[in-house]
Every structure is written in C-alpha cells, then in structure tokens.
Amino acid sequence: MTDHLNRRDFIKAAGAAGALLIGNNSFARATKPPMGRVVVIGGGYAGATAAKYLRMWSLGAIEVIVVEPNKQFVSCPLSNLVLGGSKSINDLTFGYDALKANHGIKWVQDTVTAIDSTAKKVTMLRGELSYDRLVVAPGVDFIYDGLPMLASAEAQSQIPHAWKAGWQTVNLRKQLEAMPDGGVFVMTIPKAPYRCPPGPYERVCQVASYFKAHKPKSKIIVLDANAEIISKKGLFAKVFNETYAGIVDYRPDNVITGVDVATKTITTDFDKIKAEVLNVIPPQRAGKIAQIANLTESDYPWCDVNFLTYESKLVPSVHVLGDSVAAGLPKSAHMASNQAKVCANAIVQLMAGQAPDPAPVFANTCYSYVTAKSAMHVANVYRYDEGKKIMVSAEGGGVSMSPSEKEGEYAAAWAQNIWADTLT
Amino acid sequence: MKKLHTFWFISVLLITSVCLPTIGNATEVSVFSAEQNTHIRALAASCAACHGTLGNSVGNNSATDTSSANAVLAGIDPAEFTNKMLGFKDGSRKATVMHHHARGLNVDEINQLAVHFSQQKRVTKSPVKSEILKAEHD
Numbered sequence: 141m142t143d144h145l146n147r148r149d150f151i152k153a154a155g156a157a158g159a160l161l162i163g164n165n166s167f168a169r170a171t172k173p174p175m176g177r178v179v180v181i182g183g184g185y186a187g188a189t190a191a192k193y194l195r196m197w198s199l200g201a202i203e204v205i206v207v208e209p210n211k212q213f214v215s216c217p218l219s220n221l222v223l224g225g226s227k228s229i230n231d232l233t234f235g236y237d238a239l240k241a242n243h244g245i246k247w248v249q250d251t252v253t254a255i256d257s258t259a260k261k262v263t264m265l266r267g268e269l270s271y272d273r274l275v276v277a278p279g280v281d282f283i284y285d286g287l288p289m290l291a292s293a294e295a296q297s298q299i300p301h302a303w304k305a306g307w308q309t310v311n312l313r314k315q316l317e318a319m320p321d322g323g324v325f326v327m328t329i330p331k332a333p334y335r336c337p338p339g340p341y342e343r344v345c346q347v348a349s350y351f352k353a354h355k356p357k358s359k360i361i362v363l364d365a366n367a368e369i370i371s372k373k374g375l376f377a378k379v380f381n382e383t384y385a386g387i388v389d390y391r392p393d394n395v396i397t398g399v400d401v402a403t404k405t406i407t408t409d410f411d412k413i414k415a416e417v418l419n420v421i422p423p424q425r426a427g428k429i430a431q432i433a434n435l436t437e438s439d440y441p442w443c444d445v446n447f448l449t450y451e452s453k454l455v456p457s458v459h460v461l462g463d464s465v466a467a468g469l470p471k472s473a474h475m476a477s478n479q480a481k482v483c484a485n486a487i488v489q490l491m492a493g494q495a496p497d498p499a500p501v502f503a504n505t506c507y508s509y510v511t512a513k514s515a516m517h518v519a520n521v522y523r524y525d526e527g528k529k530i531m532v533s534a535e536g537g538g539v540s541m542s543p544s545e546k547e548g549e550y551a552a553a554w555a556q557n558i559w560a561d562t563l564t
Numbered sequence: 565m566k567k568l569h570t571f572w573f574i575s576v577l578l579i580t581s582v583c584l585p586t587i588g589n590a591t592e593v594s595v596f597s598a599e600q601n602t603h604i605r606a607l608a609a610s611c612a613a614c615h616g617t618l619g620n621s622v623g624n625n626s627a628t629d630t631s632s633a634n635a636v637l638a639g640i641d642p643a644e645f646t647n648k649m650l651g652f653k654d655g656s657r658k659a660t661v662m663h664h665h666a667r668g669l670n671v672d673e674i675n676q677l678a679v680h681f682s683q684q685k686r687v688t689k690s691p692v693k694s695e696i697l698k699a700e701h702d
Contacts, residue, residue, distance in 0.1 A: 193609065212701055233697045306702045474613045481609040485602060497603045501673065502610035503665050519661050521668025536653075536667025540660075547660060553634035554614050556622045559692045561612040 173203040175491045176272035179262055181252050181429055183208030186462030186476035187277035188239060188562045193484035195243040202491060205246040205269060207262065211235075213563060216336065217473050218509075218555050219305035222313055224346030226512035229310050238564045255433040257455045273487055276435060276443075276452075277461040277480070278427025279304070280335045280471075283441070287399060290420060295401045299418045303335060315417045316347060322357040323416035326406055328396050329364040330423040333442070335463050335471045338371035338518070340364075340421060342508040345376070348384035349511045360387055361415075363394035363408060371470070372508060372518055372539055379510045379543065396420065426464035435460055442466035447524060447531050448496050450483035459483050469522065469531060470506060473558060478502035478522075500524050500531070507551035515551040516540035604676045611637065611677075618684040622691050639686040642678035649674045 175198055180187045183206050191204045213234045221227035240247050250264040255274065262269045282301065284291035290299060300308035300315075316325065325347055329340040344362055351358040369376050369390070380388040398407040404418040425431070425441030435443045435452050443460040444453040450465070452458045461483055462476035469475055486496035501523040507515045520537030524530075540547060608619070615621045619637030637645070651657025652666035653674070659666070666674070 197605065210701055212695060212698060214697065214701065229697050231694050233695045233701075234692050235695055238692065304702060306697065308702075310697075477613055478610050481606050485606040489602060497606060499603065501603075501607045501669075503668070505614060505661060505665075517661055517664075519664035521665055523668075534668035537664045544660075550614070550634065550661065553621070553623060556691045557616050557634060558613040560622045560689055561617045563692050564617075564689075 174201040175488075177203040177205065177270070178273045178275060178487060178491075179269050179271040180204060180206045180275040180277065181208075181262065182206075182277035182279065182427070182462070183210070183213060183236060183247075184277060184279055184462060184476065185473040185558070185562055186480045187275065188213070188236070189477045189480035190275050190277065190461060190484050191245045192239060192243050192562070193481050194487060195245060197484055197488045198491070200244060202488065203246070204243075205248060206236075207248045207250055207252055207264060207269070208236075209249065209251045211249060214305040215473075215555070215559065216303075216305045216339075217558070219302075219309050220339065220343045220346040221509060221512070222305075222309050223302070223316065223343060224349050224509070224512055225313070229305070232305060234559060234563050236563065239562075242564055252429050253432070255429070255458070257433070257458055260457065272457070272491065274458045275450075275461060275483065275487075276427075276430055276433060276458060276464070277476070278429045278464055280424040280463045281426065281428050281431070282422040283425055284422060287396070287420065287422060289399055289401055290422065298401050299399065299404065299420055301421055302419060303339075303421050303424075312417070312419055316350060319355065319358065319416045321355040323355070324359050324361060324414070325351075325417045325419070326361045326363065326404075326413055326415035327419045328394075328406065328421060329362065329366065330421055331365045331395075332370050333471060334421070334424045337470050337472075338376070338506065338508045341369055341371065341376040342510070343419075344388055344390075345379055345384065345508070345510040348380075348387045351387055352384065356387075358387070359389060360384075361413060362388065362390045363396060363406070363413075364390065364392045365395045366392060368392050371506075372516060375516050375539060375543065376508075376510075383510065424463075426460075430460060430464045433458065435464075440466065447529065448482075448498065448500065449486040449490065450479055451486075459487065467531065470504065472504060472506050474504045474506060477558060477562065478504065498524075499526070501534075502531075505554060507547065507554055509548065509551060510543045511548075513545045513548045514543040515548040516543040517547060517550070600676065604673075604680050607673065608677055608680045616689055618687075619681045620684070620687045620689045622689045636686065637681040638684035640678075640681050642675075642682040645678040645681060646674055649677075 180191045191206050194202050194204050215232040222229050250266050252264050254263040260271050300312045302308040302312040394408045404415045406413050426436050426443050430443050443464050444466050445460050450459045452460050461479045463471040482500045489496045503521045505519045507517045509515045518539045521534040522531040523534050525532045614634050615637045621634045621636045649666045652659045652662040
C-alpha cells in the first residue's frame with residue numbers, strides 16, 4: 141500500500157516536472173523540451189504521419205511519443221489484393237524502426253485505457269504519460285449491437301471481417317482457396333460512412349478476378365446496405381457487368397438482420413442465403429479510445445473536430461485524426477495522412493503561440509484495383525470553407541475514364557510513396 | 565505581424581540548432597514568409613502520397629526524370645513545374661490523374677509549390693522494406 145502510494149505520488153511529481161514514466165522504463169529528461177510534448181495514440185497512417193511531421197516541422201523542438209499496441213504496421217490499402225492472390229500479407233507488413241530512428245520519435249508499445257483531459261494524462265496498461273497536447277488516431281471500431289453473434293474472436297475465425305488488414309485477411313484468402321469451384325461467396329457492406337468507401341467494391345473485383353481464373357463456376361453475392369454503389373459507381377458497375385459478368389450478383393438496399401455462424405447462413409429482410417464463404421463487414425464508429433475519452437457524443441459515433449487544427453470540439457487540447465473524424469470526406473489513408481499534416485502544422489503553430497494556417501488545402505488520390513494489374517482512381521483537391529467551417533472539394537476533381545494497367549502502376553507507386561512517407 | 569513571424573521562425577531555428585542539432589532528414593529551406601511557408605508546406609506535403617516526402621519519390625532515381633507518373637519533384641526546375649501544372653489545368657497537357665489535382669489549385673498555389681519543390685534537396689529513397697507478419701498481430 142505504501143509502495144503504491146509512493147509510486148503514485150512519484151508519477152504525479154514526475155508528471156508535473158514533465159518527465160515520463162512507463163513501467164520499469166523511464167524516459168525522464170533533465171529539461172523540458174523547447175516546445176513541449178505531444179502524445180500520439182495510434183501508429184496507423186494518421187498517427188505515424190502526425191508524429192513524423194510534428195518532429196520535422198518543429199525542427200525537433202516538440203517531443204513526440206507514440207503509443208501503439210501493435211509491433212507492426214499492416215497496410216489496409218492493397219490488402220484486397222491478398223484476397224485476389226496477387227499480393228501476400230507479408231508484402232504489406234512493415235516495422236516502425238526507420239520512422240523512430242529518422243525522426244527521434246519515442247515509442248511505447250501499449251494499449252491506452254483512459255485519458256484524463258483535465259490532468260492531461262494518458263493511462264496505459266503498463267504506465268502513464270503526461271502531455272501538453274494529445275493526438276488520438278485510433279481508426280475504426282466495429283458495432284456488433286445488431287450482429288452480436290459475430291462479436292467473438294471464434295465467430296470471426298469462421299466469418300472474418302478482414303476490414304483491418306492482418307490475420308483475418310489471410311484467413312479469408314485461405315477460405316476462398318479452400319472453397320470448391322461452384323461455391324457461393326457472400327459479402328455484406330454496411331451503411332456509409334465506413335472505412336474506405338470503394339474498398340468493398342474493390343474486394344468484390346479482387347475475389348471475382350480470382351474466381352474467373354481459378355473457379356469460374358463460382359458466384360459472388362454482394363449485399364449492400366446502401367441504396368447504390370457509393371464510390372466510383374459507374375466504373376465499378378461496368379466492371380461488375382462486363383469483366384465479371386455471370387460472377388457478381390450485386391444487390392443494393394440489402395440490410396442484413398441475422399447470421400447463423402455454424403451454417404454461414406445470412407438473413408436479410410428479403411432472403412435467407414447460405415454461403416460457402418461469408419464476409420460480413422460490420423457497421424463502424426470511431427475507435428475505442430475515442431469513445432473512452434468522450435470524444436464522441438452519445439447520438440453520433442464519430443468525432444467532431446475543428447478542421448483548422450483537428451482539435452476535438454468536445455475536449456480541449458485533444459486532436460482527433462483519420463477514420464474516427466466526423467467529416468463528409470472519404471475515410472481513406474491519403475485523407476488520414478492529409479489530416480495528420482494539417483494537424484501537425486497547426487500544433488507546431490499553437491505550441492509556439494501562433495495562429496494556425498487559416499485556409500488549409502490538400503489533395504486526395506484513391507486508387508482501386510479491379511484486376512491484379514488494372515486500377516482506377518478518384519482524385520480531388522479539398523479546401524477549407526470559411527463559411528461552412530469544413531473541408532469541401534474544389535472544382536475539377538473526378539474519376540478515371542476506365543481502369544487501366546497504367547493506373548495499376550501508378551497505384552503501386554502511390555503505395556510505395558505513402559508507405560515511405562508514413563514509415564520512414 | 566510579419567516581423568513577429570520572422571522573429572519566431574528564426575528563434576525556432578536558433579533554439580533547435582542549439583538543443584537538437586540533427587534530426588534526420590528534417591531540413592527544409594524556404595524563401596517564403598513564415599506564414600506562407602506554413603500554408604504551402606502542408607499543401608506540398610499532401611503530394612507526398614504519390615511523389616514522396618518533400619518531393620523525393622521512391623523508385624525514381626533522377627531529379628530530371630519527370631516522365632513517369634510518380635515524378636520526382638525535389639529539385640525540379642520551377643518553370644518546368646509551373647508549365648506542366650498549368651498545362652494539366654487548362655487541358656493542353658495530357659494527363660491520367662494530374663488534371664484532377666491541377667484544376668483544383670489556383671495559379672498562385674501552383675507557383676508557390678514550384679518554388680517549394682525546387683528548393684528541396686534530392687535524396688534517393690528506397691521502398692520501405694516489408695516484413696513477415698508476426699503471429700501476435702491481430
């Protein structure tokens with residue numbers, strides 16, 4: 141008990157002095173960094189990019205500590221190609237060592253359990269961290285309220301979502317490989333907004349591409365809770381109807397009401413469908429830590445932010461990035477990266493007592509592969525609208541005329557560059 | 565106001581050069597005012613998803629090789645950058661993707677991006693090395 145109290149008092153004192161204590165490791169420092177400390181929760185596209193650019197643009201004057209539970213970064217972009225068979229998950233898996241070393245970023249592998257925004261303190265399973273500003277980039281969390289039978293890890297080993305790249309992606313590919321020719325693959329798409337608007341439709345193309353080459357008698361039934369294809373609609377519809385005619389059966393306005401895990405049978409308002417392989421992409425909301433930290437309101441599952449700084453509208457000095465942000469913008473990796481840069485830029489200004497850029501502008505390019513080699517894009521510039529106080533798309537954006545192998549090469553180069561930008 | 569910004573910018577340089585002399589590849593030279601610099605560096609950073617951090621695209625080894633899609637922008641001749649972007653913008657130059665970006669930017673932004681990228685040092689960047697996915701990952 142005495143030990144516990146002493147330890148707690150020490151943490152308090154250390155926090156006040158600006159020192160850091162993590163379990164048995166101490167990153168205590170003699171002097172406060174020139175501009176203070178930012179703790180970043182999450183090492184995905186948004187969090188890792190924010191950490192890097194905070195260090196770059198503060199010229200090292202801001203101390204940056206990232207808290208991330210995973211040892212490795214696995215890219216969601218391109219992970220549908222693992223299902224198509226043209227990529228391995230190991231092509232999309234990276235470490236954080238270069239990022240840490242190149243930019244002097246401190247790193248803690250741990251899970252955040254609580255945020256005290258009054259004391260400006262983050263609690264993890266194995267320690268605590270004090271911060272001057274906090275960046276929360278936890279990605280998405282899945283909502284199983286309507287599908288409780290899919291909440292367990294055991295159920296997900298039978299019916300993976302594969303909507304966070306990793307072992308579930310590998311599992312789904314193995315199930316597709318094991319499926320006999322003539323089988324039915326059923327995929328469900330939740331109501332928007334969800335992570336990566338074109339992602340489900342790209343996934344359909346990738347699985348169709350595999351079936352066409354290796355299991356031509358097989359079918360794909362797509363149950364979309366949305367009224368229509370919600371991204372690159374004309375392009376995807378054409379690919380479904382032409383390239384994959386006879387394979388893809390796309391059904392809009394199909395909300396699933398139940399799943400029988402043992403028989404892989406899915407129920408909708410209209411139908412009962414038995415699948416050989418079943419992929420349910422659940423509805424989504426802001427990541428768990430955003431919920432714990434009260435960054436969402438009870439009636440809306442995403443985080444409202446100021447688009448000049450990405451500071452939460454609910455909790456001061458806490459910035460939210462990436463898929464958790466409530467924005468009428470696609471939840472894409474490039475968007476996460478852009479938000480991270482605008483946020484890093486603003487934090488550097490704010491911590492120096494300066495006003496942030498009043499008119500941020502950024503661009504988004506999003507590619508989807510429709511075969512192993514062909515891709516198509518949607519690209520837009522977004523600029524801050526002073527009246528609406530949100531990012532709106534500028535005139536002149538648009539989509540490909542048609543998918544092409546040339547764009548497949550561009551997409552591969554996009555991946556190489558955003559990985560290098562995020563992780564080195 | 566402008567004086568204050570300039571003062572701040574210089575003082576950050578001084579502070580950091582004393583406290584942390586090396587921080588990897590974080591060097592960024594600029595002729596803009598601090599305010600312009602702050603705005604344009606974030607816009608320019610948005611291009612990094614395709615053209616690399618500070619315009620150093622992965623897999624392109626020459627600063628003059630702008631023929632391929634994911635062109636190196638670091639060290640580019642500013643006139644070349646501006647001409648190409650204005651060509652994408654008005655449709656006189658054929659594009660697969662870039663017209664969708666160039667049309668969304670104004671001429672002032674294109675000119676500032678030209679100066680920004682022309683001043684970046686060319687660094688040869690290799691693709692990030694991938695790893696075997698570990699069992700402990702989700």
